Amino acid sequence: MWQTIYLKRLRQDLEKWVERGWVTPAHAQSILTDASGGAAVRHIPQILAILGAVLVGFAVMSFVAANWAEIPKIIRLLMIFTALWVAWGAAWFADRRGHTAYAEAGVVAGLALFGANIMLIAQIYHVTSSTPEWVFLWCLVALAAAWMLPSRSALASTYLLAILWTAWALDYNEQTDWLFFLPWTLATWLTMRLSWRAGLHLALLTLWVWAGVNAETLQDLIGCNTGELVALFALVALVQWVLGLRLSSTSIRFGSLLENYGMFVAFAAFATFQLEDGYNGAGVLWYALALVALTAVGALAFGEVTARRLSMRDYGGIIVLGLGATLYPLLGHHDGYSLLIYATLFLALSVWLVAYGTARNHRFAINAGLIAFAGECLYLYFQTLGTLLNTAAFFALGGVILIAGSLILPKLRRRLVATANEGDGQ
Amino acid sequence: MISRWLAPFINRFGRFGSAVIVLVVVQTLFLSAIIADRVMILRSPNVVTLLSEPVDPRDLFRGDYVTLGYAITTLSLTEINGDQTWADGETIYVELTPSQNNWRAVAAFHGHEVPALGNKIIRGTISYYDTTRNVARVDYGIERYYVPEGEGRVLEEERNKSALSVDVALGRDGEATIKGIRIDGKPVYEEPVF
Numbered sequence: 001m002w003q004t005i006y007l008k009r010l011r012q013d014l015e016k017w018v019e020r021g022w023v024t025p026a027h028a029q030s031i032l033t034d035a036s037g038g039a040a041v042r043h044i045p046q047i048l049a050i051l052g053a054v055l056v057g058f059a060v061m062s063f064v065a066a067n068w069a070e071i072p073k074i075i076r077l078l079m080i081f082t083a084l085w086v087a088w089g090a091a092w093f094a095d096r097r098g099h100t101a102y103a104e105a106g107v108v109a110g111l112a113l114f115g116a117n118i119m120l121i122a123q124i125y126h127v128t129s130s131t132p133e134w135v136f137l138w139c140l141v142a143l144a145a146a147w148m149l150p151s152r153s154a155l156a157s158t159y160l161l162a163i164l165w166t167a168w169a170l171d172y173n174e175q176t177d178w179l180f181f182l183p184w185t186l187a188t189w190l191t192m193r194l195s196w197r198a199g200l201h202l203a204l205l206t207l208w209v210w211a212g213v214n215a216e217t218l219q220d221l222i223g224c225n226t227g228e229l230v231a232l233f234a235l236v237a238l239v240q241w242v243l244g245l246r247l248s249s250t251s252i253r254f255g256s257l258l259e260n261y262g263m264f265v266a267f268a269a270f271a272t273f274q275l276e277d278g279y280n281g282a283g284v285l286w287y288a289l290a291l292v293a294l295t296a297v298g299a300l301a302f303g304e305v306t307a308r309r310l311s312m313r314d315y316g317g318i319i320v321l322g323l324g325a326t327l328y329p330l331l332g333h334h335d336g337y338s339l340l341i342y343a344t345l346f347l348a349l350s351v352w353l354v355a356y357g358t359a360r361n362h363r364f365a366i367n368a369g370l371i372a373f374a375g376e377c378l379y380l381y382f383q384t385l386g387t388l389l390n391t392a393a394f395f396a397l398g399g400v401i402l403i404a405g406s407l408i409l410p411k412l413r414r415r416l417v418a419t420a421n422e423g424d425g426q
Numbered sequence: 427m428i429s430r431w432l433a434p435f436i437n438r439f440g441r442f443g444s445a446v447i448v449l450v451v452v453q454t455l456f457l458s459a460i461i462a463d464r465v466m467i468l469r470s471p472n473v474v475t476l477l478s479e480p481v482d483p484r485d486l487f488r489g490d491y492v493t494l495g496y497a498i499t500t501l502s503l504t505e506i507n508g509d510q511t512w513a514d515g516e517t518i519y520v521e522l523t524p525s526q527n528n529w530r531a532v533a534a535f536h537g538h539e540v541p542a543l544g545n546k547i548i549r550g551t552i553s554y555y556d557t558t559r560n561v562a563r564v565d566y567g568i569e570r571y572y573v574p575e576g577e578g579r580v581l582e583e584e585r586n587k588s589a590l591s592v593d594v595a596l597g598r599d600g601e602a603t604i605k606g607i608r609i610d611g612k613p614v615y616e617e618p619v620f
Contacts, residue, residue, distance in 0.1 A: 074620040077461065081454065088450045095442045103442070114453045121457060123572045125464035126604045126617070141453060148445035 007036055049105035050153060056087075056109050073124060080117045087113050104153045111142050111157050132168035139165055139183050146187070152196055158187045159202040167213050176217040180210055197253055204240075204261040211236075223283030224329075227272065231328040232286065234269035235293035237262045238322050242300040249309060260364045263353070266321055267372055270349065273324065273332050274342035282329035290326045297322045311359065317352040320345070339383065346376050347401070351408065358415050377401070467603045468619050472546050472596040474522055474529040475608070491572045494592060494604075498522070498531045498548070499569075503560045508533035512562055516552045519600055520564070521545050527611060528591060534562075538600060549600030568594055568602045571615070 014028040023031070071079075091106025115138045121127070122134075139161035146154035166180040184206065191199035211218075211233055219229050241262030248255025282290075301318050304310035310318075324345055332338050350373035357365030380397070436444050478494045498520060503510055512518070512534075521533040523545045532545065541547050550564040571592070593606040593613075607615040 072620075073618055077620070081457070084453060084457075085450060088446050092443050092446045096440070110449070110453075114457075117457055118460070121460050121464075125461070125468075126571050127460070127464065127567065137456070141449070141456075144452075145445070145449055148448065149442055 007032070010035055049101050050108055053105040053108040053112065056112070076120070076124060080113075080120050084110065084113045084117060104151060107145060107149065107151045108153045108157065111138075111145060111154060114138065114141060115161075132165055132172050135161060135165045135168055136179065136183075143183050143186055143190075147190055150190070150194060152194065152199065155187055155190060155194070155196070155199055156202055158183055159199075159206045162187070163206050163209055163213075166210055170213060170217065174217070176214045176221055177210075184210070192254065195253075197257065200254055200257050204257065208261070208265060222285050222289065223281070224286045225281035227275070227332055228282045228286055228329055230269045230272050231325040231332075232289060232293070234266050234325040235290055235297065235322060237265035237269060238297045238318060238325070239293055239300065241266060242297055242304065242318065245304050245309060246300065249307070256362075256364075259362075263365060263368060266325075267349070267353070267368060270321060270324060270342070270346055271372070271376070273328055274339045274346065280329045280333050286329070294322045294326050313352075314356050314359070317349065317356060320352075321349060324349075343376065343380060347373065350376060463601075464603055465619050467595050467597040467601060468605060468617060470595050470597055473605060474524075474546055474548070474594050474596065475527065475591050476594055477528050478590050478592050491570045492578050494569050494571055496566075496568075496592075497528075498566075499564055501531055501534060501562045501564060503534060503562060506531055506533050508535045508539075510560065512552055512555050514552055514555050516555075518550050518552055518562065518564055520548050520550060522548055546596055547600040548594070548596055548602050550602075566594075566602045568592065568604050571604055571607060573615075 011032060014023060014031060017023040018025055018028050087106055087109040089106075091103045091110055094100075094102035094106055115135075118134050118138065139158055142154050142157040142161055145151055146158055162180055162183045165183075166177045169177040169179065184203070188200075188203040191203055215226070215229055219226065222229065222232070224232070239262070241259050244255050244257070244259030244262055246255070247258055298319060301310060301315050305312060305315050324342065331341050350369050353369030353372065354366055355369075357363065357367075357369060432444070438444075439447060476496045476498065478496055501518075501520065503512065508521070516536070519535045519538050520531050521535070521539070521541045522529040523532045523542070529546070532542075533539075538547060538549075548566055550566040552562045553565050554563040556562070591608045591611070592604055593608065594602050595605040596602055605617050606613050
């Protein structure tokens with residue numbers, strides 16, 4: 001789907017650029033041909049080979065599960081070592097022949113077989129390996145492979161194994177798993193070094209999955225309820241957003257990604273503040289952490305203002321988001337008021353996000369703002385639906401918002417077009 | 427320094443090839459170490475027989491296994507000698523003494539003590555400690571026995587008809603591994619070293 005959307009936009013842009021004389025019709029056609037077929041076709045063997053290696057890994061695990069009792073123990077041991085050596089040998093052979101996609105598939109197979117072999121030996125010798133340490137070791141071996149080879153598949157495996165480790169360690173130890181950050185930090189450093197954008201997606205995704213998986217123990221550690229922990233997550237996401245802004249000045253590929261994830265998590269967290277959860281459970285540590293995060297957001301964002309990468313209006317929007325999260329323990333637990341305060345703020349911030357995206361020509365922010373606005377309207381509709389009076393109030397409010405929108409949106413559109421034209425002119 | 431030492435190796439096999447060799451050696455050594463550890467314990471002359479009560483779950487990754495609980499899994503520490511103050515996650519060394527056809531716990535220590543003549547030491551980890559009753563639940567690493575697919579139920583049915591006991595080999599530091607399974611005192615599964 002994304003490829004189709006991208007091609008449609010590229011075709012429109014190329015037509016414009018041909019008209020302006022920046023690109024010749026022949027070059028435009030070559031660009032379109034390359035974009036429409038080349039990339040996808042290039043990636044097919046790689047994807048198929050890696051998927052094949054994953055299937056081989058699953059086959060080995062199922063083979064293990066069948067507990068192949070008929071085969072003598074020594075033969076079983078020879079088989080598992082041979083399989084491991086063959087996989088790595090195949091990776092080496094493929095790399096020497098210049099088949100990098102197949103070499104990557106061999107690396108995935110080698111790493112999968114290493115993990116499967118640990119399980120298999122545990123089965124052969126009846127070792128109770130219900131402790132998660134061996135997954136951590138598996139993860140470190142994948143990281144070492146990613147660094148030494150270097151291999152993106154091994155790096156992706158490191159992220160996945162780090163998450164598997166954290167879920168298992170949490171289940172086993174019932175404590176927040178901080179050891180996750182050892183492989184995660186090293187893997188993220190390597191991702192940046194390899195300049196791998198998809199890897200940064202994995203790094204950010206696994207970071208937030210870690211936060212979600214460890215939420216319960218983090219609440220105990222910090223001394224807060226679920227809503228207040230989400231408020232802290234919103235503040236951390238804001239720090240990530242502002243760091244993304246700063247990074248964008250040197251690396252737009254990574255900076256924009258960091259910004260998008262921060263923006264998404266901050267808004268998703270903010271959307272939950274209107275669901276009041278009854279009591280204020282935040283302790284001193286919560287307030288200390290929240291104030292540190294808010295100060296960091298304020299200082300970093302102000303740095304962006306002085307560097308002329310952020311307007312004062314957008315600085316205000318970010319600070320309102322931060323203040324809304326910091327004041328959540330005080331404002332978020334009052335019957336009725338929580339919805340009123342945070343729903344109003346959320347609607348206002350959604351409109352601001354559209355304006356922020358428009359000013360910066362940031363499509364993700366525009367779409368996120370519009371979706372947040374529409375989603376909030378729908379939520380409010382269901383919240384107020386019940387009595388005729390409430391429904392009437394909702395429609396009246398909706399009407400007012402739409403009329404206001406009809407006045408604001410054309411202005412936003414004009415600014416977007418003007419910004420795009422300025423960009424074209426430069 | 428290291429790069430100078432590695433240079434001929436990398437020149438000979440290339441960066442990818444050198445890395446593959448190092449990874450294969452490290453992985454092979456690690457897997458061999460697990461095997462060597464188990465082989466050493468299985469070859470140990472220290473063998474005790476423990477009474478067990480199995481159930482039969484399925485491990486998603488590793489097929490069928492029988493879960494084994496023992497009389498020494500739940501230790502009432504006030505009823506035995508040795509140390510009396512414990513906490514979750516601590517390593518525990520339990521002294522076993524022969525009693526008819528099986529072995530029972532007589533003492534528990536924080537460190538590896540020299541047992542009385544004829545007694546043996548088994549090492550475990552406290553998974554749960556009840557401070558009010560001074561009772562500890564201990565994992566010894568011998569709580570699973572992997573069986574061919576579908577045979578777990580058969581073993582469970584056999585257990586219901588008669589007593590099931592487990593031969594456990596003990597390493598020098600008290601680390602335990604399953605050596606065999608008995609029903610009515612007769613061996614039904616025996617673990618070869620290789």
